[in-house]
Amino acid sequence: MTELKKIDPIINLWQTEDIRATNLAIRWRTPLMVLRSFALIALDTGMLLASWFVADKIGTPTLGRHISDPLVPILAVTVGTLAASGFYGTDDKLNRFAKLLKSLTLAQLMILIAAFFYQPGLWWVSRSVFAIAWVLNFLFISSARFLFDLATIQIRKRNPALQQAVVLIGERADIDKVSKLIVRSQQFRVDSIIDLSVWDIQKQLDQIIDLVKSREISEVFICSQQLIDNQIILFWNLKAAGIHLRVVPTELQLPQRASETKMIEEIPTVRFKSLAIFGVNFWLKRLLDWVAALILTILLSPLLIAIAVLVKRSSPGAIFYRQYRVGLKGRRFRVWKFRTMVANASELQKELEEQNEVKGGVLFKIKEDPRITKIGRFLRHYSLDELPQLFNVLQGQMSLVGPRPIAVRDYELSIQDVNDLDRDRFLRYEVLPGITGLWQVKGRTSSDSEEIFYWDMVYILQWSLALDLKILLETIKVVLFKEGSY
Structure with a gap:
């Protein structure tokens, strides 16, 4: 673990990337991350094939038609919908079951609408096959992704070289707390730290981003959120440079998963939902x-x-x-x-x-x-x-x-x-x-x-x-x- 040192100031107000640039995050995607995305696509495709073939065997067959006839557009629409929903990104939480169910339901509706406009009055598959496939799509894909997630975690734990390198920013005491949690999780590797007693984020933001980019780090963990002024500026500059940002609370707080942003006129507010276990x-x-x-x-x-x-x-x-x-x-x-x-x-x-x-x-x-x-x-x-x-x-x-x-x-x-x-x-x-x-x-x-x-x-x-x-x-x-x- 390295502590990043100061470098000479670079005065450039427009040092961050132009917002017209495309796919900024792609540069930080390592071959392993790309391979992981392709593996997920292949896994989902296999589960979709299995679910539709099983549904075809269980459901009522359509005379004169075979399930393989419409399978290519069905796969294209479903995988495309999952991709648009962010299921092939860098998020480690692959098993977002509620979002997965919504995405697969949307894909089924799109397939239904496309079938109607392509050949009105004719069905690619029977209604029973269509309904069974919808259920099996969710069961097969969610189960496969859950097992894939567990396997990925175990592989990372046994191969430190596969753990994602991160930079920690915060007070030294908070950094030490988060570092212990990260080491125990065995999902990430602390590459370097930025101690806020040495660095001034407001005055040296460009230098910090340059150093993070020079080490080819794709993710930064904020350990002392309360000490950072103008957090939106930090977030904007990191995302513009293709660097993901996580805030790690060192004290127990209300969970972010139980909140949603609500606008009252032009005022953004955070509204907390009921806790999940109630x-x-x-x-x-x-x-x-x-x-x-x-x-x-x-x-x-x-x-x-x-x-x-x-x-x-x-x-x-x-x-x-x-x-x-x-x-x-x-x-x-x-x-x-x-x-x-x-x-x-x-x-x-x-x-x-x-x-x-x-x-x-x-x-x-x-x-x-x-x-x-x-x-x-x-x-x-x-x-x-x-x-x-x-x-x-x-x-x-x-x-x-x-x-x-x-x-x-x-x-x-x-x-x-x-x-x-x-x-x-x-x-x-x-x-x-x-x-x-x-x-x-x-x-x-x-x-x-x-x-x-x-x-x-x-x-x-x-x-x-x-x-x-x-x-x-x-x-x-x-x-x-x-x-x-x-």
Whole structure:
């Protein structure tokens, strides 16, 4: 990581690119980014072909016509619509399901209109084939893109050379915070930094852009937004030079995804929508949790019985350990777990308080806890002791994904000095706790309670069904490859 140094001032008021220039961003697109776009086009084309052929087999055939006859214009219109909607750009969030559904619906309408004007009274395909294809287009493409996204992330993590180089701009403390997050994500590589205690953006903007361009960087991360005056000028100059801009908040803020720009006459305002996990979305998440938990309980019943026998034979005591935890709205409930400790573990905890590894003492965690039994260590290593919490999900006390429910002891410690406690910490009790969560797959090797809270809040503010699915898949990978411990 390099700290960019000052150069001699270059006085040129019109140094930025002429707005009449075309495809400014193309110059910054590396061969890998271009290859990625072509791969997405090929992937979508393959999924469209598959969905239309399957629809043709399922639906009512059209006499005298075959699905291959209109397939070329259908593919051209659909891929063209997706391209116009930005699905082959540089955005890493490929799985924008709502936007994808809208784009595919628009493409279907365009195909329908084109068919009517090209041959009025005649149908290229039957109505049933057309409707089935619309559904399959979305299912096939969204599924393929989700898997492509996961594969791309894993490839980047294992090949640092494929990680996109970025420049960080901000205060040194904020830069350090963002740099840690970027290193952990393994999606980007910090090429260099611009410390605002050394640089003056207002006076040296042209120099900064020249230096970023000279290093062939395509993206800049702003880490200290509040310290930058005339942000629109910075944004304009970076975009004019073909450089993308991201603002990374170092403190938790209202999510940008929950806002929209609304004009009141000539005044731009930002209006915040309801948070994603509220209302109908809560009940949709609850329904999916219940169905998934029921199916998993049935499928895993032989494993659950086998573990129960091993726990019973390994040491005296009960098979299950039921401890009170704090859940939704601060209500207490008893969480189900396979017993992994000796029968008198609660009494022994008082003697081990000084060995607590969690900074701040809000949670209790010891890496080599002497109370854990031999079979219990194995169960914890693969997180098998958490499986009975499927019963809590079925009872409506927990979700498959969410902030981990904390013990009553930890909760009471966290609210002892309520005057010094940030009120936003109580937001984690506004959602159902989960068997797994974002912290478990992102920061599970960390013992910092501040970091645990950070990832919990990121999940709450940025929740989506796609994020739940991603966390569940990441949890399986994390457990199988023994990355840290639950």
